[in-house]
Amino acid sequence: MAHVMAEGFKFRYLKTPVHGLDPRVKLLMTAMLFALALLSSNLYQEALVFAAVGVPAALARSLKRLLRIAALSLTFSLMIFAVNMLFGQPLLESAVITIRFLGIVAATSVFFVTTSPDEIEYVMRWFRLPRDFVFAFATSIRFVPVLMMDLTQIIDAQRSRGLEMDRGNPVRRIRNLIPVLIPLIVNALVRSGELAEAMEARGYGAVSRPTSMHALLMKKNDYAALLVLVPAWSLLITYFLGLL
Amino acid sequence: MSVIEFEDVRHRMPNGVVALDSVSLKVGRGEVVAVVGGNGAGKTTLLKHMNGLLKPSSGRVTVFGKETKEESIARLSRRVGLVFQNSDHQIFSESAKEEVMFGLKNFGIPPGEAEEKAGRALEYYGLADLAARPPLTLSGGEKKRLCIAAVMAWEPDVLVLDEPTVGQDYPSRSRLFGVVQGLASSNRTVVIVSHDLEFLWPLSPRTVVMSKGRVVADGPAREVFMRTEMLRDAGLREPQLLQLSRRFGREEPFTAVDQAAAWLTERGRAN
Numbered sequence: 001m002a003h004v005m006a007e008g009f010k011f012r013y014l015k016t017p018v019h020g021l022d023p024r025v026k027l028l029m030t031a032m033l034f035a036l037a038l039l040s041s042n043l044y045q046e047a048l049v050f051a052a053v054g055v056p057a058a059l060a061r062s063l064k065r066l067l068r069i070a071a072l073s074l075t076f077s078l079m080i081f082a083v084n085m086l087f088g089q090p091l092l093e094s095a096v097i098t099i100r101f102l103g104i105v106a107a108t109s110v111f112f113v114t115t116s117p118d119e120i121e122y123v124m125r126w127f128r129l130p131r132d133f134v135f136a137f138a139t140s141i142r143f144v145p146v147l148m149m150d151l152t153q154i155i156d157a158q159r160s161r162g163l164e165m166d167r168g169n170p171v172r173r174i175r176n177l178i179p180v181l182i183p184l185i186v187n188a189l190v191r192s193g194e195l196a197e198a199m200e201a202r203g204y205g206a207v208s209r210p211t212s213m214h215a216l217l218m219k220k221n222d223y224a225a226l227l228v229l230v231p232a233w234s235l236l237i238t239y240f241l242g243l244l
Numbered sequence: 245m246s247v248i249e250f251e252d253v254r255h256r257m258p259n260g261v262v263a264l265d266s267v268s269l270k271v272g273r274g275e276v277v278a279v280v281g282g283n284g285a286g287k288t289t290l291l292k293h294m295n296g297l298l299k300p301s302s303g304r305v306t307v308f309g310k311e312t313k314e315e316s317i318a319r320l321s322r323r324v325g326l327v328f329q330n331s332d333h334q335i336f337s338e339s340a341k342e343e344v345m346f347g348l349k350n351f352g353i354p355p356g357e358a359e360e361k362a363g364r365a366l367e368y369y370g371l372a373d374l375a376a377r378p379p380l381t382l383s384g385g386e387k388k389r390l391c392i393a394a395v396m397a398w399e400p401d402v403l404v405l406d407e408p409t410v411g412q413d414y415p416s417r418s419r420l421f422g423v424v425q426g427l428a429s430s431n432r433t434v435v436i437v438s439h440d441l442e443f444l445w446p447l448s449p450r451t452v453v454m455s456k457g458r459v460v461a462d463g464p465a466r467e468v469f470m471r472t473e474m475l476r477d478a479g480l481r482e483p484q485l486l487q488l489s490r491r492f493g494r495e496e497p498f499t500a501v502d503q504a505a506a507w508l509t510e511r512g513r514a515n
């Protein structure tokens with residue numbers, strides 16, 4: 001299970017037209033999809049949202065990954081559904097709200113599935129966010145796969161010592177997490193301390209305006225993508241807002 | 245009777261990497277087996293099949309006559325104790341004693357008896373004085389011995405060690421060697437994974453060489469380590485004492501530095 005999750009979150013570079021876009025274009029596209037998902041108000045519109053998310057995901061050969069991420073958020077979706085029903089929302093309304101949540105998850109994932117941590121860092125710099133903040137953010141994303149690998153190894157070690165994670169009542173199961181979470185957190189802390197030292201040893205923070213190796217440049221295919229995205233989105237959003 | 249048996253085992257990772265390919269291997273009771281090979285050879289994957297953490301994609305792994313597919317990891321671990329490479333991936337308790345108690349409690353050993361067994365294990369591995377110490381504050385060598393003690397405490401029939409010498413300084417290495425030697429002479433079944441041939445040489449156990457997921461050699465260390473080409477292809481280098489023996493055309497290789505030194509002195513005198 002942990003392994004499947006590790007795979008799902010790991011960024012993998014694929015040579016597809018979507019991966020190759022300028023990260024700013026990918027961000028804009030994701031923001032557009034996000035807005036659509038947020039504003040969808042009936043099942044029909046939600047179907048359109050999934051179609052709109054599906055096209056770039058398919059072009060990026062990442063439909064399976066996206067489905068996997070959606071599956072992971074399914075438990076959470078079911079909770080949303082249950083809470084809505086409990087508070088007396090009609091069935092259809094509850095379903096719409098739940099599916100809207102799934103749509104938002106899928107829309108946001110498009111960005112993270114197609115954009116490398118490096119690209120995310122460039123975009124944030126382009127927005128002139130504080131350097132330390134950008135670095136901390138990009139590093140924490142880069143560390144997710146590392147932590148996931150730690151997690152699988154820790155689980156293997158503790159299971160070899162007789163820990164049965166999914167046995168017993170709910171209280172017991174939560175207690176079962178202690179032998180897994182403590183080594184995970186301790187390792188993460190140790191590693192971040194080491195990273196900080198290594199960064200300083202390599203001159204991080206020595207000058208207030210460091211130079212950069214990468215410049216973001218819009219290419220032909222980026223403009224082409226915008227030419228398709230903007231009109232298609234405008235059409236959909238006008239319809240979603242009931243102006244059509 | 246073999247305690248662990250691999251029959252034509254193949255293991256394919258979820259990402260398609262074939263980590264084990266046509267592996268057949270028997271570990272007999274009371275046998276000490278070293279598994280050697282370069283990085284990524286499939287050694288850890290092999291070990292994880294021994295207590296059911298991983299199941300073969302095809303072929304069979306049987307442990308004490310039972311196929312691992314039909315047993316829980318906990319039940320298998322009761323008899324086959326695995327100690328992983330990185331101690332920091334398992335240490336979590338407030339004291340060394342509690343760290344050892346963890347497995348004992350998981351296997352349902354009554355508190356009084358568990359307490360006693362934990363005490364004995366700490367004593368045996370030279371950690372009695374550190375019983376109350378938070379394990380995170382121990383040295384690398386002490387942590388390693390604690391991890392071994394934490395498994396040996398429940399007295400598994402087989403002990404499986406993954407790369408025990410990595411990151412260990414000289415005193416810890418020699419203590420570790422003592423531990424392995426002690427287990428070997430008390431007729432324990434031990435499987436020890438290592439690419440540290442220097443460490444294994446004085447023990448000279450049966451040695452299984454792995455390369456790219458396959459077993460490429462299996463036999464006494466004395467014979468296997470002689471096959472220089474094969475070792476090099478598997479990403480390994482023969483131990484220095486063996487190189488020295490070869491350099492001087494000795495049939496019977498040196499097993500200790502003192503022995504080599506005595507022989508060389510003698511030879512020098514004769515010339």
Ligand SMILES: Nc1ncnc2c1ncn2[C@@H]1O[C@H](COP(=O)(O)OP(=O)(O)O)[C@@H](O)[C@H]1O
Pocket residue numbers: 257258259261262263281282283284285286287288289290
């Ligand atoms: N969880 C995993 N997912 C994908 N590939 C893996 C995984 N674990 C190991 N591998 C791959 O399987 C092969 C064998 O790995 P491993 O058994 O760890 O080798 P060793 O312990 O000999 O260094 C390597 O190519 C490694 O990259």
Ligand SMILES: [Mg+2]
Pocket residue numbers: 287288289
């Ligand atoms: Mg390994």
